[in-house]
Amino acid sequence: MMFKINKNITTVIVALTVLGWSPLLGQSIQRVEPLNWWVGMENPTLQLVVYGPQIGKSEVQVEDKGIELVKINRVENPNYLFLDVKVAASAQPGWSTFTFRQGKKKLTYRYELKQRDQKVKAQGVNSADLIYLIMPDRFANGNKANDQVKGMLDMSLNRDSMYLRHGGDLEGIIGKLDYLQDLGVTSLWLTPVLTNDMPQASYHGYANTETYHIDPRFGSNDTYVQLGEQLHRRQMKLIFDVVPNHIGSYHWTVKDKPMADWLNEWPSYTQTSYKDQTVFDPYASADDKKKMVKGWFVPTMPDMNEQNPYVQNYLTQSHIWWIETAAIDGFRIDTYPYNDLDFMAKWTDRILQEYPKFTFFGETWVHGVANQAYFLGGKRVGQDVDSKLMGVTDFQLNYAIGDALNQKTEWTAGANKLYSTLASDFLYPHPEQNVLFLDNHDKDRFFSVVGENVQKYKSAMAWLMTTRGIPQLYYGAEILMKNFSNPDGLLREDFQGGFIGDKSNKFTADGRTKAEQDMWNYVQTLANYRKQHTVLQTGKTMQYVPEDGVYVYFRYNEKQTVMVVMNCNDVAKELKLDRFRERNNQVKSYFDIIQKQETNPVDHSLKLDAYETKVFELKF
Structure with a gap:
């Protein structure tokens, strides 16, 4: 039997073999997603996406008393079926057999229901935490064998280039967890780690082409599970970077769309306006709002139609699957203002139904406290929709700390900008759940922002570790990594010592300069004091x-x-x-x-x- 499947996704081929599906008379099932599910979930309903040539013309039966086939959904593309099923409260872990018939032709597929693991997961991230943000490709290489994976579209490997792959991976990160724990870090946020089989700049991960598979150049699903386990053994947490707004143009559901409105598409390519104001502007044009929310972020990142109920299920179930599979503790949500807020409210409710302590924070790269507050839950600023969002990446305080240290001390600048921005916290339902940062993978390194003035930089670090909210460090901030975001590749340099051939090892005191060690000690002192004293967490x-x-x-x-x-x-x-x-x-x-x-x-x-x-x- 021939498999029509991406050559690089070897784990899928193995999984299908293990499932033991039995093709007859030339039919084939290439994919079933989610890959598996669990008994004992709070919500017993599930929508399976079945993909294969002309599979949509099949009649379907399920031979398992624990699973009820509620509805067979046939869509425009005959290569798809969307099966609504219900898992009975009495269902037991094991395999269920689905039978697909077209006339005299028959195909069976065995689907696994697993027992839920009671391991630590879904703890939520809160103001007791210190988040450390890593771009996996640029942090540490723990497995040279996966630097290049045959069959993938981007076969680059060149550490001298800002936009080609460098070889960092999950094993490399696992090998540095002692370093992070010693520094005082309690939570780890990685930029997206799902398969990103795009021809160019695939290292950043924000255009995923698979929904249920870790990029093989970072490792495997099992490696990611191991990362979560290792963190939890250290009483640390794992944050998953989710991107519901868009996917990569080489995603399998883009190359062969289930239906015409799977994506937000236009007569000709239409890019978002990036004008968040249109979402809440009482005078905004409907066309302007549509362009903001439904326009594409960039040409290689198709915009998901989050008003489509099949898209809603596909996204939501995948995120629940990752929490259950990898024991994730919280989500960072990419490009939050570009999402459909009605959907995000439903998405949040569905996840919290399964994991009541789980938390989310959304990227809100906007200008103005009221703009930022609008996207939070609680309807504190007259929103039409309660998004249920718990916290945001606090760009307003990020701007303010820069102004405080770089601008003249006038009423609207300098220290007063910091004071007045924090004074607007009444607009937030829970300001303590906002994530504070000096820099990240998109923003100028703060050491460069303050002109490489160490005293200014220490002041900013002291503020980050002592003010309200959840502080976030960008990898290398503790050793004075620098550069501006023009181009952004300069912000994403390798952490020296994480790769074979590095001239120095900044993961050790011996490898740091005197200035770097002084800064590292400064950050460690504040981070561990904060970790040990609740007054800086919840005071x-x-x-x-x-x-x-x-x-x-x-x-x-x-x-x-x-x-x-x-x-x-x-x-x-x-x-x-x-x-x-x-x-x-x-x-x-x-x-x-x-x-x-x-x-x-x-x-x-x-x-x-x-x-x-x-x-x-x-x-x-």
């Missing part, structure tokens, strides 16, 4: 209006008080501490968390160097 916040370019805020709970003092000036400043008696009254001493020593400010005043930030634990 309340009180901030003071900046005066003379000095910004002061407190994190406090019943047991502890932490004071953060940030000098946003290019000259030294002296700060009188009497103004803050609401929080520091009767303080006996100030414990400098960075220097790890107590101090008693003379005359109750504090001196700060240019751009210096001090972090104190107050002793009463």
Whole structure:
């Protein structure tokens, strides 16, 4: 029997052999997705996508008392069937046999229902966590054998190129988990790891061509499962980067679409306007809104029609499948404002039905606190739809920390920009669930943003680790990695020491320069203090209006008080501490968390160097 299937997806071929399906008279089933399901799910319904030549003309029966075939959905493309099934509460783990008939021709397919694993999973990511973001291709190479996989469209391997593959993989990341744990990291977010069999720039992963398979150049599904297990053994968490808005143009459902409206398509190529305002603008044109949400991100990333119920099921089930399979703890959602918010609300409800503690945060690369708040759940800013989204990537505070350290200290800039942005937290249902960051795989390295001024950079790190929300580090931030995003490949350099032939190993103290080691120690000290003290995780916040370019805020709970003092000036400043008696009254001493020593400010005043930030634990 001939298999018509992507040559690189060897795991599918193996899986089909194991399933033991029995083709007769020339018929074939090339795919069934999801690859398997489980007994005991909260929602017993499932929609199977069956794909093969003319399979849509078949009559279908299922021989298993544990599975009820509710409906056979035939669509425009006869190569597809969408089967609605219901898994009985009494169903047992094992194999169910589906029979497909066309006249006298018959084909059987065995589908597996598994027992749900009670291992740690779906814990959710919260303000007790520190997220570390990695681009797998650029972090560490643990298996040279998978650097190039025969049959894939992108066979590049050139570490001297910004846009070709470098060979980093999941085994490489697993080998560096001790390093991350020592640094103080609690959660790991990888840019997408699904198969991205695209001809160019396949390393970044945001144009997946398979829905249920890890890119073989990163490893296998089993390798990804192993990563989750290794993280959980260390009491760390795994974040999966999901991209519901679009897929790659070489995805199998794009090359042979199930139906005409599987994608958002136009008479001619139409790109999104990237204007998020049209989604909430009360005066917006309907055509402008449609272009924003249904236009394609780029020509190689077809836009999914999230209003199509078959697309909704396909996306939602795949994400549930990955949580159950790989024990994922949270999702980062790519390009969130470009999604259909009605669908995202249903998607969220469906996932939380199975995993009540699971959490999500969405990428909201927008301008304005109200713009950002609009995409969150809770309907705090007059939304028509409650998206149910829990947190966002807080671009507004990202802009603000840059302004605080780079702009003059005026009422609308400098330290005041940081203060006023945080003061708008009333627009968010749960501001503590927003993810804070200095940089990421799309944004200028912050060390470059502040002109490679180490004092400024330390101030930004101190702020990141002590203000409200969930902090996120981009790989290499702790060792002063730099560069601007023009082009973005410059932001995605290799972590030195992760690849054979590297001249130095930045994963070890011996391989770092004096400045890099100093910065690494600084980040480690703050990250581990934060990890060990709930006051910086769930404590309340009180901030003071900046005066003379000095910004002061407190994190406090019943047991502890932490004071953060940030000098946003290019000259030294002296700060009188009497103004803050609401929080520091009767303080006996100030414990400098960075220097790890107590101090008693003379005359109750504090001196700060240019751009210096001090972090104190107050002793009463």
